[in-house]
Structures are given as structure tokens and as C-alpha cells.
Amino acid sequence: MMQVLPSLREKHDEFMLKELARRWSNHKIMVRWLSRFFHYLDRYFIARRSLTPLNEVGLVCFHDQVYPLLVGGFQWKQTLNHRVEVQYVTGKVGEAVISMIDREREGEKIDRAIGKAALEISAEIGMGKVNHYEDDFEPSMLYNTTTYYSRKASEWISQDSFHDYVVKVDECLKREKNMASDYLHSSCVPAVLEIVERELLSVDATKLLEKDETYWLTLLTNDKVEDLSRVYKLCSKMPAVVDHASSMFKQHVTSEGRKLVNQVEDASSTKKVFVRKVIELYDKYLSYVNDCFINHTLFRKALDEACEIICNMAIAGSSIAELLATFCDNTLKKGGSEKLSDDAIEDTLEKVVKLLAYNNDKDRFAEFYRKKLAWRLLFDMSADDEHERSILTKLK
Incomplete structure (x- = not known):
């Protein structure tokens, strides 16, 4: 011990950790051989007198003198106003390992195996100390x-x-x-x-929110799905940031809906595909809610509110209710512009009903739909009676 302690005190960082590993290895070898030399004494004399086994004595000797130097602990300090403060003092092993960690955090390449081995040695010296x-x-x-x-x-x-x-x-x-x-x-x-x-x-x-400003809008506008997922995952535990991001999401979806409306204003042919584009818009941002924002309540609400705004806009002299009824007519009648498979028709009708839920003029939709349905039935223009029954069920 007279050689071990000075050698550990005069070294620092990795050099001290390497020296600790060397000294501890040598000490265990010495204790093991001494235990063999005095095996008879250990087996009979010590056993009869219920004394501590020689092997354990050798390890305790190293523990009592070296362990406090290495691991640190709590110290009580009396201040000038006679108050007693408790502070934790880091041992040399902890200081060395933490120093290595800080250097790695700053980009320096270090040998983690040295630090891990030192902690394991300290635990071993601690005589199997669980905590x-x-x-x-x-x-x-x-x-x-x-x-x-x-x-x-x-x-x-x-x-x-x-x-x-x-x-x-x-x-x-x-x-x-x-x-x-x-x-x-x-x-x-x-x-x-x-x-x-x-x-x-x-x-x-x-402070982070102050730097955000239009960052979320930039990601949404450029369809940076992976970046949105990563940023949301990091910021999901910050209520203020999530609330701000959901507001940006609502603003973006509403803006995209207005663009579709503006495209219809000067092109009557565009009116025919408006509902299809709104469905595609809804599908796109619903996938954002589910995949990027893990179906968070605020983002689901933001999408609903944006769709409610879009589905109640006036479009080139027509209402959304009228366009939805016309879209259903094109989908369900023979020779309609919406030529889809049976499964695709069912899926489309399901989405039309979802959009209708956002519209405040459902009675007007019902009026337009009833007239178009009567026309299809009267002139045998329905492509499939099952689809006709299906959408009526969905509408109910």
C-alpha cells in the first residue's frame, strides 16, 4: 500500500486509471498466492477461531486504504453561520471518467474501455457493493x-x-x-x-420558440417528412412548442386549401376535379398527423379545423355541398368521370362523407344529392345498386 497510494495520487486522467488497473491486478495476484502459501493456516487455524479468511483480509486491506481515495462520497461542512451543509465530493476515478466523457462530448476521441474498466474495478474493490x-x-x-x-x-x-x-x-x-x-x-x-x-x-x-417562427411552415411547405418526424419526436415533450407547431400545421393546411379554391375561380373545368384534390389534400395531411405527429390530439384537431374552413368556402359561385353531390354523381353513374374499382369507389365515398361532416350546409347537399339520385334511378344511370345503398348508409 505504501507504493500503491503515492503512484495513484501522482497520476491523473487515463494514466491514473491505467495505473489503478495495473495495481489492482498485481494485488489480486499477490493475495491469491499468499492464500495458497498459507492455505493450511487458513483452513484450520482461522476456521477454528472464526477469523476472517486471508483472501478476504487481503482484499479488505486494499479496499480500506484505496477505495475512499477513488470513489469519493458525502462530506459535512460547517459554514460561518454555523449551518451544516452536505456536499458530494467526486473521487479520483469519477473525476477521471467524467473528464474523459466531457472530452468526448467536445469531439475528442477517447478509449471508452479504460473508463468502463475503471468503474468495474472500483465496484470490485468495493467488495461487491450493489449500489x-x-x-x-x-x-x-x-x-x-x-x-x-x-x-x-x-x-x-x-x-x-x-x-x-x-x-x-x-x-x-x-x-x-x-x-x-x-x-x-x-x-x-x-x-x-x-x-x-x-x-x-x-x-x-x-427562447427556442422565439427562434422557431416559420420553421415548421418551411418543413411543411417543402414536404420534409423525415425532418418533421425527427423534430416532433424531440419537441413532443414541450407543450408550448407542440401548441405552436399545431397552429402552424392548421395555417398551412388552410393555405393549401385556399390555393385549390383559387385555382377553380378562373377555370370551370377545374371545378370538376376540386373534390378529388381536396380528398388528396386530406389524405396527405392525415398521413402527416398519423406518421409525423404520432396522431397527437392537437394536430388531429388542427387538421379538423382546417378542413372545416376549406369545406365551407364559396367556390366560383358554387358551394362545397353542391360540388360534393356532383362528385358523388360522377362516381356512381354509368360513364361517369370517376372510373374506379369497386374498392376504390367505396374508399372514395367514405372520404366524401368525412368531408361532408365538415360542411355546415348538409341540408343543401341532401337536396342536390336527392335530385341527382332520382335522375340516376329514373333513367337507369346507376353503375351499381350496392354502391348506391352503401353511400346512403354512410350518410345516415
């Missing part, structure tokens, strides 16, 4: 992670765009999950990731 990580290393690791990412959040928010900031957060979460899996027990990994998410996303959510 070694939780009691000795994890408090320092979590505290350091908090301070590190709190500082980084302030730096990045002040200098990066919303997009660049989110990309950095995504990279940090992946890296931290990978590192925590190497250094900590699996039970500790969620705690580290929770700290990273909190410091980078929740603490400065207001």
Missing part, C-alpha cells in the same frame, strides 16, 4: 451532465438557428445514450437522457 454506481459515481455523472448541457443550451440557442439547434440535440441524445450504455448500468441510462432532454429542450423552451 456502487448509484451511490458513488452516478450522482457526479448526473450533476456534471446537468451543468454541461445547461451551459451548451445557452450557447447554442444564442448562436444557432432552430434547425441547427434541433440537429445538435438529436446528435447529443444519440451520443449520450451510447456513452451512458458503456459507462453506466442500463437502469441509469434513462436518467441521463432525461437530463439532456430537460436542459436542451424544456428549460429554454421559450
